[in-house]
Every structure is written in C-alpha cells, then in structure tokens.
Amino acid sequence: MSTKKNIVLLIAIPVILIALGGGGFVMYNQMQGQHAENLKDLEKFGFTVLPSNTHTESVGELGAKQLPSTFHESKATPTQKVIKGLMDDNEQLIEEQRELRAEIETLKAEIASLENYKSLNEHFAPLSLAEEITAVERQLKKLLLDMPDARRFSNLKVEAMSAAAGHEYKKFIGAKSLILSASEREALVRDYLPEFAFCVGDGIDIAANSPREERLITTFFRQQDSSILPNNLRSDLDTVVKPCQTALYERLSNYDKPI
Structure with a gap:
C-alpha cells in the first residue's frame, strides 16, 4: 500500500511542478510586460513636465547658426565647464563689440557734424588780421600790374608799394575797429589804395639810390622795422612817404562803412 502511494506522489509532484512552472513563466512574462509599459508611461510623464531640450539652436552675432550644447552644466566634466566658460566669455565679448561699434558710428556722425560746422564757420568767419593784410596786398598788386601807369615800376618796387599800402590799411581798420567783409575790403582797396601806392613808388625812386636800397626799403615795409634802414635812407624815405600818408x-x- 505504501509503495502505491509513493508511486502516486512521484507521478503527481512532477505534474504539479510542471503546471506551476508553466504558470510561473506566464506570470513572469506578464510582469515584464507591465514593467515596460510602466517605464513608457513614466517617460511620457517626464516629457510633459520638463522641456524636451534645454539647449536649443541660436543665431550668432554674424548670422551663423550655433548648434545646441551637447552637455548639461550640472553633469559637465571640468573640461566641459571650462569650454562653457569660454563660450560665455566669447558671447560677452561679442556683445561688447556690438556696443563699441554703435558708439563708433555715433562718434563718426558727431565728427562729420563738427567738420561741417568748422567748414561753414571758416567760410563765413572773418579772416585773421595777417590773412586779411595778405589778401589786401595780393589784390592791390594785381590791380597795379593791370594798370599801364605801373609799368614804370619794377616788380620789386611793386612789392614795396603793396606792402606799404597793406600797412596803412592795417592801421586804418585798427584805429576804426572795423571788421570788413570780403566785398567791403575789396572796395576799399580799389577806391583808396592805388593812388597811395603810386605815390610811394615815386618816393622810392627818389629815396633809393641803388637796387640794394630798394630791397632794404621793401624789407622795411614788410617788417616795419626801421633798424633795417641806414639813417640817411630812413630819413629820405620818411620825407617822401609822409605826404603820401597825409x-x-x-x-x-x-x-x-556800407550798412
């Protein structure tokens, strides 16, 4: 009897084990499938809470496309952190350069405005006194050279005559505190100074006894330094020039002065 029971147990146990084994395998596969589904659901939940990409493409200063960062700062290696710092410094330098270029353009516009103002101011502003006297002498010399009566004078004498007239013009506008426009100056020179210049030229013919003395007289009228002339020549020149001045x-x- 006991032998029959043992045989039954021996037959039943494997059958049960096979049955349990098959069911356990099925249950294991079901658990694995559920676990995979859970992971997918978890991933979907994460994407709905966090942005899909925290590092997006951007456009650089010169219009070139900049690729997104391939690493996250919190997980960056020391080398990657150094690279990230250099990239940040580069962006800051680009921004500073942009601001400097804007400032340069502003300064260029201001310089152009100032240069335009300077040009207009120089065009309409009165000449300096030295420039004005030079303009008087140049105008008078041209007038004299166009006059047939002046042909009896050498170029050196014409230079002396123009310089003497320029000095008298300087004294006159200084005494009257006059500021003349170009047209007013030209009219004064044309109407008043040629007669004086002819008088001085005739006086130089009387006072100077040589080309050397003519050159000394010309230098004197240019520099208004009486020490340039010997005493006898200075005296003779004063004698002939004073009536012209009077x-x-x-x-x-x-x-x-015209109003």
Missing part, C-alpha cells in the same frame, strides 16, 4: 588819411576820413 593824402591817404584825408581821403580815408570820408570813408563810411
């Missing part, structure tokens, strides 16, 4: 002053006393 006649000029009488005529200039009637001068009225």
Whole structure:
C-alpha cells in the first residue's frame, strides 16, 4: 500500500511542478510586460513636465547658426565647464563689440557734424588780421600790374608799394575797429589804395639810390622795422612817404562803412 502511494506522489509532484512552472513563466512574462509599459508611461510623464531640450539652436552675432550644447552644466566634466566658460566669455565679448561699434558710428556722425560746422564757420568767419593784410596786398598788386601807369615800376618796387599800402590799411581798420567783409575790403582797396601806392613808388625812386636800397626799403615795409634802414635812407624815405600818408588819411576820413 505504501509503495502505491509513493508511486502516486512521484507521478503527481512532477505534474504539479510542471503546471506551476508553466504558470510561473506566464506570470513572469506578464510582469515584464507591465514593467515596460510602466517605464513608457513614466517617460511620457517626464516629457510633459520638463522641456524636451534645454539647449536649443541660436543665431550668432554674424548670422551663423550655433548648434545646441551637447552637455548639461550640472553633469559637465571640468573640461566641459571650462569650454562653457569660454563660450560665455566669447558671447560677452561679442556683445561688447556690438556696443563699441554703435558708439563708433555715433562718434563718426558727431565728427562729420563738427567738420561741417568748422567748414561753414571758416567760410563765413572773418579772416585773421595777417590773412586779411595778405589778401589786401595780393589784390592791390594785381590791380597795379593791370594798370599801364605801373609799368614804370619794377616788380620789386611793386612789392614795396603793396606792402606799404597793406600797412596803412592795417592801421586804418585798427584805429576804426572795423571788421570788413570780403566785398567791403575789396572796395576799399580799389577806391583808396592805388593812388597811395603810386605815390610811394615815386618816393622810392627818389629815396633809393641803388637796387640794394630798394630791397632794404621793401624789407622795411614788410617788417616795419626801421633798424633795417641806414639813417640817411630812413630819413629820405620818411620825407617822401609822409605826404603820401597825409593824402591817404584825408581821403580815408570820408570813408563810411556800407550798412
């Protein structure tokens, strides 16, 4: 009897084990499938909570496309952190360069405006006194060279005559505190100074006894330094020039500046 029971147990146990084994295998597969589904659901939940990509493409300063960062700062290696720092520094430098270029353009515009103002100011502003006297002498010399009566004078004498007239013009506008426009200056030179210049030229013919003395007289009228002339030549020149000055002053006393 006991032998029959043992045989039954021996037959039943494997059958049960096979049955349990098959069911356990099925249950294991079911658990694995559920676990995979759970992981997918968890991933979907994560994407709905967090942005899909925290590092997006951007456009650089010069218009080139910049690729997104391939690493996250919290997980970066020391080398990657150094690279990230250099990239940040580069972006800051680009921004500073942009600001500097804007400042440079502003300064260029200001410089152009100032240069334009300077040009206009120089065009309409009165000449300096030295420039004005030079302009007077140049105008008078041209007038004299165009006059047939002046042909009896050498170029050196014409230079001396123009320089003497320029000095008298300087004294006159200084005494009257006059500021003349170009047209007013030209009219004064044309109407008053040629007669004086002819008088001085004739006086130089009388006072100077040689080309050397003519050159000394010319230098004197240019520099207004009486020490340049020997005493006898200075005395002779004063004698012949004073009447020319007196006649000029009488005529200039009637001068009225145009309004």
